[in-house]
Amino acid sequence: MILGILKEPSPETRVSLHPEAVKVFTAAGNKILIEKGAGSTAFLSDEVYSEAGAEVKERTEVFKDAEMVFQISPIAAEEHQLLSKGKFLIGVYQPLVARELMQTLAKTGVTLFSMDSIPRITRAQSMDVLSSMSTVSGYKAVLLAAANLPRFFPMLMTAAGTIAPAKVLVIGAGVAGLQAIATAKRLGAVVEAFDTRPSVKEQVESLGGKFVEVPGAVEDKSAGGYAVEQSEEYKQKQSEMLEKSIVKSDVVITTALIPGRKAPVLVTHAMLEKMKSGAVVVDLAAANGGNCEGSVNNEIVSVEGVTIIGNSSLPASMPEDASKMYSKNVQNLLKLLLKDDKLNLNFEDEIIKGTCITHDGAIVYEPLLK
Template sequence: MHIGVPLETRAGETRVAATPETIKKLIGQGHQVTVQSNAGLNASLPDSAYEAVGALIGDAGAAFGADIVLKVLAPDATELARMRPGAVLVGMLNPFDDDSIARMAAQGIIAFALEAAPRTSRAQSLDVLSSQANIAGYKAVMVAANQYPRFMPMLMTAAGTVKAARVLVLGAGVAGLQAIATAKRLGAVIEASDVRPAVKEQIESLGAKFVDVPFETDEERECAEGVGGYARPMPASWMLRQAQAVHERARQADIVITTALIPGRRAPTLLHEETVQLMKPGSVVVDLAAAQGGNCPLTVPDQVVIRHGVTLVGYTNLAALVPADASALYARNLLDFLKLVIDKDGQFHLDLEDDIVAACLMCRDGQAVRVNSR
């Protein structure tokens, strides 16, 4: 089959959907691969690196005109118009964007959004959310360290002792756990909070202290278990108690990293303005939920602002700040997904009995497969 890898044109997007490593494997399976010129340049992958493994270098029309198109983000209207009916699109297409999915359906393509893959052991190798969140958690700490006007570790010098930074991580999913691990490597003192009691052991194993908010009702305990590895919205009574615990910890923290997200919904508010007002001057907040409204109402998407003496970082695409490794991991995720939709003869095969394929399928035959309620 002919596989196309276009250049990502969204502002700030530096990743690429395939690397020489994965393209070499695809070509080894008998496929022809066309990479749009300069598609990998921002990820330190020049055209010559792709040509060295047998890829063809072409323009946008050649990449989007392929049988299977590999993307990082959903195509815009101009890009979508370049795809032919019946073509297959694979990428992070935002399964909760009904309008975008409807446009893809109208174009007559078959689209797979890998964010919709089930959180199962079998799907781990193609879990794009985890691979990219892992990078975001790491980069969040590095960005915070850059903005923080003091050292992260404790230092004992001839001029005196510098205390270690106190870091509070809100949300202990993949990004939060990586943030804890990275902050620990930098010598910080860390506390972390999450609605799910099951992550307490993971938090403590990484060297952080768990901020425990006890459950008072069966409803609170049931919501905390989550669904498919994701957190669920918690009852107002628990959120109030958690807000008070976070308020007290944040006042003492030097750096707060918030990572709480609920797929398809606005991010929960965890860090209120009243709390920010009481934080120490020079403190830093990195809000990984900025793209979904933010865990702090003062966060401004894609900007660094100072409010009440606190620096708030609202970068919405932290993984794109580490484009080489982010692309490498993402490309491997795509390669593993393609194994499920390409048969042993090298042809596209849609197996709806496969739970991963069925979950990721967004549209086919001119119809959206799943429409999300708003």
């Protein structure tokens, strides 16, 4: 197969395939084309890719010659004409949100694999881009909070007196939340965490956090580890319980998402009014509407004396390691798709079936068809 790596549009800084993966694919007999400068924002030069066995080309050449095209961000609308029937496209497309784009791509005849649709099953853990990138986001969210908080995270005993540790509340104990808990604890904060799934309580406590539990939550094991929509009665209880933790916190990190839906608002303006002046909220769900009322994606705003950092693209702030992790996820998926340098499009495999969005001129992704 001829694999083509495209340069990401700004402000994305990652690259979809790392030189380590290029070595593996070229050794297996594949040909790798990479757009000039594709790895530069991830601190990976064209020379490094050439040494790994890739051929540096112009963007139009990559589109023309590659059978399988890699770009994390969706291909721009004006470049859809460069996609032809039979080509493969691999990136992060959020099919449940970008429904019209899926229909457009289906008409091109391209076979699209969206890495954020990898089924959340044990066999697919090594391909789970959402988990990999959430690890980066959870870690970086705490560092951003610490940098913007006008006080220390750890308890300090100094000649000038004792400084109490910062209080951190993490809302959502998925991969990003758990990493945030672990990082905040390493920095010396007192950490609480909330999640609608009682099953994560043990994980939170194993990292040194206190679990804020609201009785009556509905948990759906078929939801692939995600939170599910709750009843209005539960939401009222949740809001009351959360408010008690939010108003006493120095830092609140929100990570709550429901696939295919607007992010639930968990930190209201009324709660912000009661928070300490100088407190910080880091909203990792900002791109999906935000968990915090008043948050703006990719901006830092101040509301009632509280600094709100809206950022859903923190992996791009750590491009070198984030690229390596993303690339490894892609590499593991391609172990299923490429067998002995031959395409193995086996729709009987639940990973291939669950990740493929469009094929042969039609949408084949079951959640969209429903």
